[in-house]
Amino acid sequence: MAHLRIGNQTITQAEIVHLLAGYQMLPQLCRLVIIERAIAGFELTPSEKLGVIEQFYQNNQLTTPEAQAKVLKHYSMSLEQLEAVAMRELRIEKFKQATWGTKLESYFLQCKSQLDKVIYSLIRTSDAEVAQELYFRIKAQEQTFADCASLYSQGQEAQTGGMLGPVTISQPHPAIAQKLTIYV
Structure with a gap:
């Protein structure tokens, strides 16, 4: 069974869901999981990946390896996870265009x-x-x-x-x- 250690406190897997619900973070987690599932099939080209990651690093002052390492440690995430965060918005945009792109204007005029x-x-x-x-x-x-x-x-x-x-x-x-x- 996996455990999460925060300071000197150990939290079990069973307690994590309870804590997420108690801190009202479970709906946000569910929303993000649903979004991830929806955009899973939308890949970026190598140049899109490079551009969006570079822009993400610029916007968040992560231009040095030290700054990146500090954020990775703070959020307990890998470089791949950080880059996935950087690419998420563009993948969401691709999903929006593929799903509603041609219908959006007519829907707007209708409403x-x-x-x-x-x-x-x-x-x-x-x-x-x-x-x-x-x-x-x-x-x-x-x-x-x-x-x-x-x-x-x-x-x-x-x-x-x-x-x-x-x-x-x-x-x-x-x-x-x-x-x-x-x-x-």
């Missing part, structure tokens, strides 16, 4: 109305004469939009100076949403 969010200002009143008077006051800069909204709006926006949002573009009344899509 765009649920993803676009807007912030807009509104004064809600049932009196057309009041609405027209407020329009002229704001246009003539006699009063600010926020002041008018706070004083005359009949909806929840009265508390925010007329501001609503961020909300998805599909949430406002369709007539308002249509006007707002011009600016999105």
Whole structure:
């Protein structure tokens, strides 16, 4: 049975799962194992490997053998494991492209109305004469939009100076949403 030694404490295999769960690290481990399985078939060319490892070392200040050795010791990993970490992001990118690359744009366009969010200002009143008077006051800069909204709006926006949002573009009344899509 394998043991893990941390300082003067010895942890058994059975205790590792319990500790991972207790420290809320088990979901992260499961996620990473699933990702590794998904990208297993995506290999990098020798030049891609070299480039991504070199970039990883640069980004993490691991350009000297001493710096690399220090990280390897700190994380108790081999050089091969460190290089696998360096290559993981590019392999994930290859997986994404192979899995969703051609479908992504159409999916985005399909879901765009649920993803676009807007912030807009509104004064809600049932009196057309009041609405027209407020329009002229704001246009003539006699009063600010926020002041008018706070004083005359009949909806929840009265508390925010007329501001609503961020909300998805599909949430406002369709007539308002249509006007707002011009600016999105």
